[in-house]
Amino acid sequence: MTELTLQDAFRRAEAGMARAAELGVDMNIAIVDAGGHLLHFVRMDRAWLGSIDIALKKARTAVLFRMPTAVIGGLSQPGGPCYGIELTNDGLVSFGGGLPITDGEGRTIGAIGVSGGTVEQDTLIAEACLATP
Amino acid sequence: MTELTLQDAFRRAEAGMARAAELGVDMNIAIVDAGGHLLHFVRMDRAWLGSIDIALKKARTAVLFRMPTAVIGGLSQPGGPCYGIELTNDGLVSFGGGLPITDGEGRTIGAIGVSGGTVEQDTLIAEACLATP
Amino acid sequence: MTELTLQDAFRRAEAGMARAAELGVDMNIAIVDAGGHLLHFVRMDRAWLGSIDIALKKARTAVLFRMPTAVIGGLSQPGGPCYGIELTNDGLVSFGGGLPITDGEGRTIGAIGVSGGTVEQDTLIAEACLATP
């Protein structure tokens, strides 16, 4: 399995920060490896302090289930099939902004978690991190 | 950045307790600094014990996101964009009663968290703390 | 049973802050009631942030066992009868600076926890809080 390297993470975080600057928002960006362990983290100056933990948890959530955090959020609402899943795994985040990183063969090798703006902004920036080759 | 001092906190808590006395309720009032660290806390005699933690968490929540706790509550309902956010950051409180304190240049230098009555009462008292120069 | 009031707590914290000023140290002072619930807290400007939690835990520890924290520390060393007791009760602090408050009939009605200097300084200031009638 390809392993995510720190250099990969640098490149992805940089792409995310560039996109955040375009959007005029200050973001927290976390990148974790295939085991959910933190590889790289940046907090842009003036980003919300409360978004540090959310970015970290979005990345961990995305890798633990190998899916975007927003997909989990679709299942975890009251009455949904996974109501309350956020309480497991020492805390998950199930709204948008967490995306798994896959290798050329479709295997999840890590994930990105972004927090600091609206969920739409967070998602755009996570997508920018992901799009970087 | 201006730093919130203990004397500032004393003055704000006193204003809050005076307003609480007018309303005939017993309140917990917590004041934290820009990093969310506790600076001052008072529990009026006969205030609910369960409101201690709520006041502390409201203050921390308001500073971590630099917004009133009630605004977060508007986003975190089932189906809302930030459903479940209360589970992050070791526990947030997203109903009214937490307000950020800003300096003359609009920077968040701390926050107030009030709990002990209805959410309306908590908010009125937090506003009284905030209004004090 | 006499109950500790917020006014009592104010007087005791003030005495502690006056003593701290004499000693030239910046202290965190926490006062809890007979149930170990926070009643009053002050952090003097420039006091260590890490001492907030220690002051809170010293006060709680002193009331939970109705004895000075230093007495517990004498029992909790490696090889001692209560080795590891600090891991219970969501965390205790077993070095000096926590003192129970008793009423005229010797009943514990609350406790003081002080942290911010050496253990000797913390203890002197806790004693100043306690000595206040």
Place this chain on the structure above:
Amino acid sequence: MTELTLQDAFRRAEAGMARAAELGVDMNIAIVDAGGHLLHFVRMDRAWLGSIDIALKKARTAVLFRMPTAVIGGLSQPGGPCYGIELTNDGLVSFGGGLPITDGEGRTIGAIGVSGGTVEQDTLIAEACLATP
């Protein structure tokens, strides 16, 4: 008070990674702000996973007490004045590798935490991060 910026943190982490490469070890480097909140984190490829949390906690410990983590370790041994202090503040690390960052006026504006090698190596690398202007 001067605030630590992400650019400062990048420069310091880079200096630390360069020193780690010289020593032939793979390190985790965490940089926190004056409130102990994470600003920047890097894990060099092949660094121990267990050192992520240690680096984070060393940085937080150093800023919470405005002193090198090793100084706390000198006080927290069995029989020492602060035995058990590691259990406070949601977990501290009291061996070498955490250093506060001060501004020109001696105020603590953040801290560095390094983990991944021997304590001597961790400390050398934290010093390299600190030495960078």
